[in-house]
Amino acid sequence: MQRREFFKVVAGVGAVIVAPSLITTDLRADDGRLYKAYNKVQLVDGDGNPILASKLVEEENYIFNYPFVGVSSILIALPEKTETNVKLKSESGEEYIWKGGIGKKGNIVAYSSICSHQMTHVNKAESFISYQKRCQKTMACPRTGVMVCASHLSAYDVHKGSEVISGPAPQPLASIVLEHHDDDTLWAVGVLGADKFHEFFKAFKSELKEQYGGARKAKKKVKDTAQLVALADFTKDIIQY
Amino acid sequence: MNRRDILKFGAISAAAATATLTGCTTAPKPDNSVKPAVGMGSKAPLPAAKGPRVVIVGGGWSGLSVAKYTKKFAPNADVVLVEQRTQFHSCPISNLYLVGAVDLEFITHDYLQAARENKYTYFNASAIGIDKAQKIVKTTNGDIDYDYLVLSPGIDYDYSPWNVDLATEQRLRTEYPAGFMSPSEHMTIKSKLEDFEGGNFIITVPGGNYRCLPAPYERACLIADYFKKNEIDGKVLILDANHDITIKSEGFHSAYDEMYKDYVEYVPSAAIMSIDLENKKVIAGELEDEYEFTDAAFYPHVRGGKLLEVCGVAKDNAFNKMEGNIDPFTYEVIGEKNIFVAGDARPMGYSKSGNTSNSEGHYLGKLIAERILNNKDIKWKSPLTVCYSAVSAMPNHAISVRAEYEFKGKTLAGFTNVELSQEWRGKTGENNGKALMEWAKGMYRDMFNA
Numbered sequence: 001m002q003r004r005e006f007f008k009v010v011a012g013v014g015a016v017i018v019a020p021s022l023i024t025t026d027l028r029a030d031d032g033r034l035y036k037a038y039n040k041v042q043l044v045d046g047d048g049n050p051i052l053a054s055k056l057v058e059e060e061n062y063i064f065n066y067p068f069v070g071v072s073s074i075l076i077a078l079p080e081k082t083e084t085n086v087k088l089k090s091e092s093g094e095e096y097i098w099k100g101g102i103g104k105k106g107n108i109v110a111y112s113s114i115c116s117h118q119m120t121h122v123n124k125a126e127s128f129i130s131y132q133k134r135c136q137k138t139m140a141c142p143r144t145g146v147m148v149c150a151s152h153l154s155a156y157d158v159h160k161g162s163e164v165i166s167g168p169a170p171q172p173l174a175s176i177v178l179e180h181h182d183d184d185t186l187w188a189v190g191v192l193g194a195d196k197f198h199e200f201f202k203a204f205k206s207e208l209k210e211q212y213g214g215a216r217k218a219k220k221k222v223k224d225t226a227q228l229v230a231l232a233d234f235t236k237d238i239i240q241y
Numbered sequence: 242m243n244r245r246d247i248l249k250f251g252a253i254s255a256a257a258a259t260a261t262l263t264g265c266t267t268a269p270k271p272d273n274s275v276k277p278a279v280g281m282g283s284k285a286p287l288p289a290a291k292g293p294r295v296v297i298v299g300g301g302w303s304g305l306s307v308a309k310y311t312k313k314f315a316p317n318a319d320v321v322l323v324e325q326r327t328q329f330h331s332c333p334i335s336n337l338y339l340v341g342a343v344d345l346e347f348i349t350h351d352y353l354q355a356a357r358e359n360k361y362t363y364f365n366a367s368a369i370g371i372d373k374a375q376k377i378v379k380t381t382n383g384d385i386d387y388d389y390l391v392l393s394p395g396i397d398y399d400y401s402p403w404n405v406d407l408a409t410e411q412r413l414r415t416e417y418p419a420g421f422m423s424p425s426e427h428m429t430i431k432s433k434l435e436d437f438e439g440g441n442f443i444i445t446v447p448g449g450n451y452r453c454l455p456a457p458y459e460r461a462c463l464i465a466d467y468f469k470k471n472e473i474d475g476k477v478l479i480l481d482a483n484h485d486i487t488i489k490s491e492g493f494h495s496a497y498d499e500m501y502k503d504y505v506e507y508v509p510s511a512a513i514m515s516i517d518l519e520n521k522k523v524i525a526g527e528l529e530d531e532y533e534f535t536d537a538a539f540y541p542h543v544r545g546g547k548l549l550e551v552c553g554v555a556k557d558n559a560f561n562k563m564e565g566n567i568d569p570f571t572y573e574v575i576g577e578k579n580i581f582v583a584g585d586a587r588p589m590g591y592s593k594s595g596n597t598s599n600s601e602g603h604y605l606g607k608l609i610a611e612r613i614l615n616n617k618d619i620k621w622k623s624p625l626t627v628c629y630s631a632v633s634a635m636p637n638h639a640i641s642v643r644a645e646y647e648f649k650g651k652t653l654a655g656f657t658n659v660e661l662s663q664e665w666r667g668k669t670g671e672n673n674g675k676a677l678m679e680w681a682k683g684m685y686r687d688m689f690n691a
Contacts, residue, residue, distance in 0.1 A: 140643070
């Protein structure tokens, strides 16, 4: 693992977060809220085999549940290296640095699928938020190759830590912090940026009961492995604009 | 997006461009005199404010959004939402309620929940006036002191262009409500449809900048769909004061032509000249054509909510009467520090829609918070109009538009970054229909959840 593949949260008073993962990087935020380490989890396929970064299909929306059982995240292997050391700002004005994509090309990124506007998210029934390929025009903004929430047409720049390009979203999506190991395997270790998990679990009780057997089960932290599947295999209906 | 649609979509903006938004022809002089006769003269039963008090009058899409985001960005503010209704009833999505595609519960929400979740006070009363000198809002439940005041009274109906007397106006409001304000109006129209046995059902589309530009056309589609599915020998007669469908015209026209040929008749340039309720006849258009009807929902011109006029903060503008006399970027009443008007009572030629008011509320809440915390304003941000319209129900198929606004100086130049999705057929239309419901759920979450 490269220490440089991680980031520094800049603001306020220094606070070292000791993560249960291998992260020992100094993380500084007002109170540590902008980075939170969760269980270190390996991404695997449906048979439990490790996902290899080099085998990912570029521009495919991949879904894995992390950091909680009931929270879906989106992973994308972009066609090119992302930008690096992007300064982002949460809705409450806290600044943090997104270091960039991982993998040999620096092109693999992952974000929580919970839209920062009103928590539209990828679920098993239908999905209104997804990365739209460079060849796909979107109603949300003139650019292509962006993450779009079709619910209220927010667009996020996945090359820049999901900085908001247009629409009502008040802040970037929470980034899922990944590790790429020497054996080409992929691991999720934490969440960077302002997340909406607390509000999400309050707002979607009935959905979580239907899909995960209840909020309590959905709130369990993912351990050891997380299955990575194509969005089309995860959800019944993909809705994009 | 079709060029013809851009032109039509920009029609209202073109009108706006002819009048500066701050230019005032009939602005009343500020009246700072104390009027002891107004209100009850006793304090409202509220605890003493623990911080700067922001009173928001009107708990629609605008007021709810301003209340939430003011408190969110200025946690030290004491935010009070004054609302006369005991429960929230959503105008967006109500057309689907009319035809039974959603139930009342879907569009009805809890003010107490919104207040609890977002840490402000919901005060159930009607505002009846303000005392600007003493900074007091007079309500039916006592007086409330304010440091910042937001008036979001929404629209009222303006029947004056139809030249009807007050008795006829009252009958129109009661027997043939427009269905763009109160839940009772929606319930009345729903009952009309359930009992409808055949003939013409008239829907009027007013001129000016009326509330929810596509809604009458959407309503026509959904009623036609209802007639068709229930084998009712009826026709929706759309008498439109405008020269063509004002928004998403390609989508609506094609829906009428392809799905509802025997169920919808669209009549452009059909401003109401007279209404004969006894004989159920309407005279409309320059050629004074006569139309008979079995039943109707007459949508008149709109104006700013009456409260603005009562408070002396209204003026007529290029579109409508008695809307807020405000700065278009700060929403502040001209000459009145820290009194704002937002929502559908604003004078700017924005689409009077839920999404517009909600996005505007985010901005204004942040602006007021910045004044409270740092005594300065924030950079103007355009409201966002995202508007889905159902053309059929169960399953819903819809069309949509998104747009922002741009100014030249203080004059609204028109829409910008306009995107239209007018394909209601097949999977695209079905996805639009799903997005319509997801849009609504998200909006309700925004206003009623933390």
